[in-house]
Amino acid sequence: MPTTPPRKPTERKRGSGVQFVYNVLRDEILSLKLAPGSPIDEVQLSQRLSTSRTPIREALVRLAGDGLVTTLPNRSTVVTNIDLLNLHAFFDAITLMYRVTTRLAAQNHRADDLPAIRARQAEFAQAVNGQDALGMIATNRDFHAAIAAAARNPYYESLFLRLLDEGRRMMRLYYSSFNDKLPQRYVVEHEEIIAAIEARDIDLSDRLARAHADQIVTQTRNMIAAERRVDISLEI
Amino acid sequence: MPTTPPRKPTERKRGSGVQFVYNVLRDEILSLKLAPGSPIDEVQLSQRLSTSRTPIREALVRLAGDGLVTTLPNRSTVVTNIDLLNLHAFFDAITLMYRVTTRLAAQNHRADDLPAIRARQAEFAQAVNGQDALGMIATNRDFHAAIAAAARNPYYESLFLRLLDEGRRMMRLYYSSFNDKLPQRYVVEHEEIIAAIEARDIDLSDRLARAHADQIVTQTRNMIAAERRVDISLEI
DNA sequence: TGCTCATTTTATGTCGACAAATAAAATACA
DNA sequence: TGTATTTTATTTGTCGACATAAAATGAGCA
Structure with missing residues (x-):
């Protein structure tokens, strides 16, 4: 490029x-x-x-x-700089949006939504297999954006997109401390989420989305904590 | 004016x-x-x-x-015109924001938040007592905006404010069918919410906020339905 | 009379320039 | 030498004007 x-x-x-x-x-x-x-x-x-x-x-x-x-x-x-002070608010909000959009997608999705979601998932899997961390971040965003579109609630969708973008910036910022072992686990979780949406199982969708969000939040937290320790050790 | x-x-x-x-x-x-x-x-x-x-x-x-x-x-x-097609999405989102901001206010509020909230509640009560329906709408918004500010989550806050404004437009649009018997009930519910926040009772705050939101949604729905019947009868 | 195409008109998208406000530099003074 | 004050410079906020796209109008024709 x-x-x-x-x-x-x-x-x-x-x-x-x-x-x-x-x-x-x-x-x-x-x-x-x-x-x-x-x-x-x-x-x-x-x-x-x-x-x-x-x-x-x-x-x-x-x-x-x-x-x-x-x-x-x-x-x-x-x-706008990334404020690490409001991290808690960010994680709280993005977790809720993960859950709500997935729930509503299970409830409201239509015939041609699933193919679009599956297409994003294929791109995501490809990025993970190719050990392309940056690509994974971007395709993960698109995957969940497709789900949010299927949820048919523009209010949730716009907030979620904003949060996903903010997360993308954060990930990039702390990318240096990425271990580069991209977890196949996320791919599996995505597949489970797709299945739950297709089955219109709202409760299961919610639970899976919550677990998935917790996964991401935890990993992001760890990334940031690791980077911060480096910062501190450099300062001293 | x-x-x-x-x-x-x-x-x-x-x-x-x-x-x-x-x-x-x-x-x-x-x-x-x-x-x-x-x-x-x-x-x-x-x-x-x-x-x-x-x-x-x-x-x-x-x-x-x-x-x-x-x-x-x-x-x-x-x-932007008010689309009555996405009403369900609107009510869903605003109910969730009522709940989340009240919950988080109970959890995160600080010393000087409650006086501000109480001041808004006083204005609200005054509007209700004065049978000022338009004033009630505006002061209700400010009351919940104050709670949202105390919740200390700018993401929820911005979405909530947007939804409250949208609701204000909807209320005005259907104000003609207002019965003008402003329910003292809302004042009482607000008082209960304040007490729950002050007691830092998160679950109670959530339940009260949910009930309060359902009240408002139900009344708004009735208002719109009544107006729509009028529209239809006029059309025929 | 009704329809199609050219013309006019209206309103938006973009431009270059000026004015005010803040930041930076320079000067004066202790 | 360090601080306060004036001067310069840079950058934003606003303005009026031009160019272009879509709507409105009118002419031509069946």
Whole structure:
């Protein structure tokens, strides 16, 4: 992948400018190519993406709505940094969303939802088999996003997507301490979840989702704790 | 209250323009002064609020992030209309948020949270005693928002606020069929909730919040059903 | 009269520029 | 040398204008 986004100097359809900027920035933020806390220079960005400041600003406002950037009045907007103080709130919320979306998917899914979910699961399994940790994070997100779509509740879905993105950033941040032994266990759990959804077993779906979420939360916690110990030992 | 917003032709501090426009539009949308589905003319708005189109657009983007307006590409942005198809999803989500925020408030509230909550409850009781239905809706929102703030989970809080606002619009929409006998019952339930939070009784808080939410959902459902019958009879 | 296509019109998306506010630098002073 | 104050510079917030896309209008024709 080239590090510079694909662009042709002044050829872009009307109306796609903002979307383009939004997508580029969003991707760079989630992939930590833009570090948390780093300031965003509007002029520099407008030059890099060869557009005026107006689409940049609009994209930034949207990203601020997503919580991905923070706008300081009259000062630079910065990439929202990951606060380790509210970790508990994050884990609590994402666990609940895992459960609720899976439950509702078992209840509300329609005929063509399952193929979509299975397709995401196939990509996930492929990433795990290929020992592609970053790919696993992304495909895991897509898998659960597909389930959330089948749950047919846009309120839960939007919060869940936001939390999954936040989790993706966190995972990337602490990726260095990943042991790289990607657990086949997650693949199995995903399969069980699919089966429960297909059987429309709401209670089982809930229990599986809860266990799955606890798994992920525990591993993430361990990752962060390990990294923190390294930080501390480096500080001293 | 004057129907035109307070403004002085060209005197406004730098940076407050967007916030001002955002607040005015938000209030007008939530109070149904701007009807759901009605288009928003940027030029007309810029003249009415005596500002340029740029702050208007930025405010509209923010409102779109809140789900209060919907932007149709290359076409007018319209006030998001209340879809009665997803009512089930709405009630499901708001009930869960009532429960979760109350639970967590019981668990996480600090010393100065309760006075704030009690202040909102006093306003609520006053609105109920004064048979001020619209005031009751607004103060009820603020009461539960205060509880959500004490719950110390920004993810739940933001979703809950969004749902409460959406509910406020729905209530206003069907206000005509309100019986105007404002139930003292809600005041009592609020008092019980406060007591449970203060006692840090998580299970009781959850049960009370659930019952309270069911009350509100049931009444709202009845209101809508009654109004719908009227609609149907008018159509025939 | 009714339908299709060209034209006009209206409103949005984007642009470059100016003004104000904050940060940075430079100067004055103790 | 260190601190306070003025000056400069950088960056954001706002503005008016132009370009373009979709809707509204009107002309042409069957």
